[in-house]
Amino acid sequence: MFSIPTFLDSFGPLLWAARYTLLVSGLGIALGLVIGALICAAALSRRPAWRRLAALWVSFLRGVPLLVQLLLMFYLLPVIGINVPAIAAAVITVGICASAYIAEIWRGAIGALPPGQAEAAAAIGMAPRDIWTRIVLPQAVVMSLPALVNELILLVKASSLVSVVGILEVTRASQAQAATTFRPLEVYLAAACIYLLINLCLAGVGRYLEHRMAV
Amino acid sequence: MGRTAAVEIRRVDKFYGEFQALKQIDLTIPPGKVTCLIGPSGSGKSTLLRCINFLEEYDAGEIRIDGELIGYDAPGRKMPARRLRQMRRSIGMVFQQFNLWPHMTAQENVAEGLIRVRGLRKADAAARAAEALRKVGLADKMSSHPARLSGGQQQRVAIARAIAMEPRLMLFDEPTSALDPELVGEVLNVMKTLAAEGMTMAVVTHEMGFAAHVADQVGFMEAGELVAVDSPDVVLRAPSDPRILAFLRTYHERNAF
Amino acid sequence: MGRTAAVEIRRVDKFYGEFQALKQIDLTIPPGKVTCLIGPSGSGKSTLLRCINFLEEYDAGEIRIDGELIGYDAPGRKMPARRLRQMRRSIGMVFQQFNLWPHMTAQENVAEGLIRVRGLRKADAAARAAEALRKVGLADKMSSHPARLSGGQQQRVAIARAIAMEPRLMLFDEPTSALDPELVGEVLNVMKTLAAEGMTMAVVTHEMGFAAHVADQVGFMEAGELVAVDSPDVVLRAPSDPRILAFLRTYHERNAF
């Protein structure tokens, strides 16, 4: 019934494809965190224009499926004369999409911070950038770590969508493998193991940080 | 420490929605002097203090630090954030609820402003923070986080944090509420030294003895109004206003033992 | 109000990691009496109070409320949560940092325990909460959330919240730190009434006058040790221990004005 050799044999090609999963999600995460912080800052800014921009950003990127965003990036940008290599398009799209979710997570955590702490910093004339990076974000990041790790894990899995622009990552490789062996169950389980491995690492880092940064 | 600062408060109103927390406040805080604010709970003392560094936006009137209007460029038009920041750099504040940063140790709490605002190098800031903490008797708690400090220890970190910045104007909101009498004495001495060095101070306090001993002038607030401002001799030792008399009566009864 | 309660504390130790916050504390809090705890900042007063209702687990010794050991069934074995809860229902506490529930109004803060723990109906609880808030002078702030209250107002809500529960034993951790002298006098009166009605009270305070006037016995703590326990006449008015003498000196100097 269940073919263990197929299951084991799948790991070779899938692990090879995991390079791209790691590359796209890794860079996507990095980009998402940076842009997410900026968008979150904009969302909490005093200036209505910034706030509107952030709201629009979040609304668009959460509203339109990542698949569609990728297709837009890859198939529509060339129409207006911008051509990006597949891997760059994938990383940028994934990062930008993640930023919207990350910004919302941080916004929530910041909402739960006692306002007195930012006040104490503002009262001595600290620049907003410093208040942000030294007082607000460190605490918000710790507080939101579980939700953030959630999001990053989702991002690793969502990176499978980049196959539409021709990148052979784990999910795509497993589909290919399933189609040659006609044993999708075995192959998909192998793929699940690889995702699990990556995500366990992420969750582990999250737990570790949570532990270390807890005060 | 630079030149000292003076504060002029003119006809300031402050509303929270319908509720008027400050009513036409007029007060001059002379440079290099200690001004104490006393008055019943909820009378607007904290609100007034917070208006001085514009943490709270006042709705009418003017507050000038060394002649410079704080918060507004012109009536109703806020000043650029950059200028406000600049002005705040010479103003220190100790909050009623301390507002320590929980993710930093006592020492880091004090050093942070020195590094980010005064631009000190890390090592110098750490040394100065240690020095300030020693002054308030916390040499052995420098690497504790606020959650592991007692109430009085937290309050002293807050005081050290403000003092280390060497502001020209210092706003204290009940800086000794969580301190034992001995420490109150010590903080009082620290403040006397600072005053002697020319720092301008505005202190909200419930410790009449503290006010009587350290203040150059005392303001009495009630229900959003500044009822009286004068030397402690007048306001505390020989008050004429019946509200102040009532306010002080229980105090004297209780503290003579 | 039910039968009054007595607390017996025997050889209690408390460690935070390496740091010993309480050292072999021995103290009897007699029923229907007011026991004040004074001492320098960081000496372990709050910690001791928090051990009494087992918010802090003590590491050695025994604490008995009316003869019943709190927290443990036997040395090292914790009591069932249910029994602990039962015991806590007759113990009230006013926290040094108030710990009000920010999502509830002042009135809701007070009524919550009455409904959930005492089992009162909503309307009755609201009425009793209003009554308690009136007692501490907050009739006009009943529907304000804590974030909109001044420091002293918050503290009074915390006091009202504890008093409304009519516990047999009350633990006050600096219940007047944010209050003005007039209010301190009022709270003192409230406490005197409660004591007269037979409530047992343990009060941590920095207000020596308060302790001198209201306490039946005063304990002086230093560095985790209970240095002296006796009547206020002995501890405050005629102390022999040099540490207590030093502690009180600045106080008297300052408060006579």
Next chain:
Amino acid sequence: MDAGLLQQYGPMLLRGFGITVFCWLAGTVLGMALGLLVALIQRYGPRPLRWLLQVYIEVIRGTPFLVQLFVLYYGGPLIGLRLDALPAGLLGLTVYGSPYFAEIFRSGFNAVPAGQIEAARAIGMTETVIVRRILLPLGLVSALPALVNFSIILTKETVILSIITVPELMYQVQRMSTETFRYLEANLVLALFFWGLVETISRAGRRLETRITRHLIERG
């Protein structure tokens, strides 16, 4: 999109959208409930159970929904578990969402200041009451945006239900595009429907957020 196309595929697409919304709503509500349960057991339960739930969280959270659904639907019959597409889809969605919700609740709980829970414990409130009256309302303040976030992500996970032949929106859109080659229109329809759904969810979330934080974001 021309009128003929709309006439031909409109009803089908609408039905698909209805099923999508139903699956999402049921999956979110049930997943949130299960997640809350998991988070509470993690906080109060006995150690072995907590450990077990940790494994549950990591495994379910760490593997793709597609695989879970595939194993449940196509692998289940191998061990005698035979479900129809819709029940399988709902079960899958609920289980899939629960660890994410559990973690969000956990982080919300962690953000509640210890003192406010102590104040409740000190008067002898039961933990159930503390959870209901203190922990949840205060935990929700910081958790709400993350909850809304994940609910929105779940809307998109519903498209995966198409692989087990649940006739939801994606299934219908794919059908339309393979039959008519109107890929752009098909994707546009998909995007529009999802955008509408997501926008509704985030608006509702914002409204709830302002309601529960109104009293908290004043001075400390």
Next chain:
Amino acid sequence: DQLDDIKADGKIVTATDMHYAPFDMLNNGTYEGMTKDLFDEVAKELGVEPVYQDIPWTAELPGLEVGKFDIVIAPVTITPERLERYTFTPPIADATVSLVKAAGNDELQKPQDIAGKTVGVQQGTAQFRQLQSYGEELGGVTVKEYGTTDEAYADLAAGRLDAVAGSLPNLTYLVKNRPETFALFEPAQFGQPTFFAWVLRKEEASESLARAIEDAIATMTEDGRIRAIQEKWLGGYTELPLTATSD
């Protein structure tokens, strides 16, 4: 002109969904299959280098339309509707719809036996249309649509389906790989003869390219290369028409 551009570049950019055995497969990340063997030869005839890209089926035709690649070399069934919208090369394989069942299912022997049964098929394919009309002929067949054939096969193995309809080459390859699970009907085929071919944009600039490929395939049919490739992958040879038509 597209052909000129390709020649100038020296390479032709293609797209195919590399999981459609035995046509397109990824073996440890290396592309192989019948399509590749065929197109390698075609590219040789054109005198250019082939560039192979793995693009999911759903993104192939849209990508072709916006010019992301020159040609879709995934085997696409020729249908009248598609002929209206795209230019097809001559057929490259037989696509006639066939049926597969679970091994050991003796109840089903010939295609007519599916009357009243549940049959799976890939969504939106030409095979789907043929299955549907065949079902009507037989007086009722429950047709279940799947996103990819993999899921249909999986559901057949899981016992929810009685049969799966697909193109003969695919099903042959499936049964060859998992004889213990799947078996072909006897005969397997039931529908109109249909064919797989490759797809180009329907525009003037593509016409010369289409003709060049047509010529290449004709040459390859003549010199027996097509036959060799078919035998290698399908285990037999079917003669194919030399122009793209659908009856």
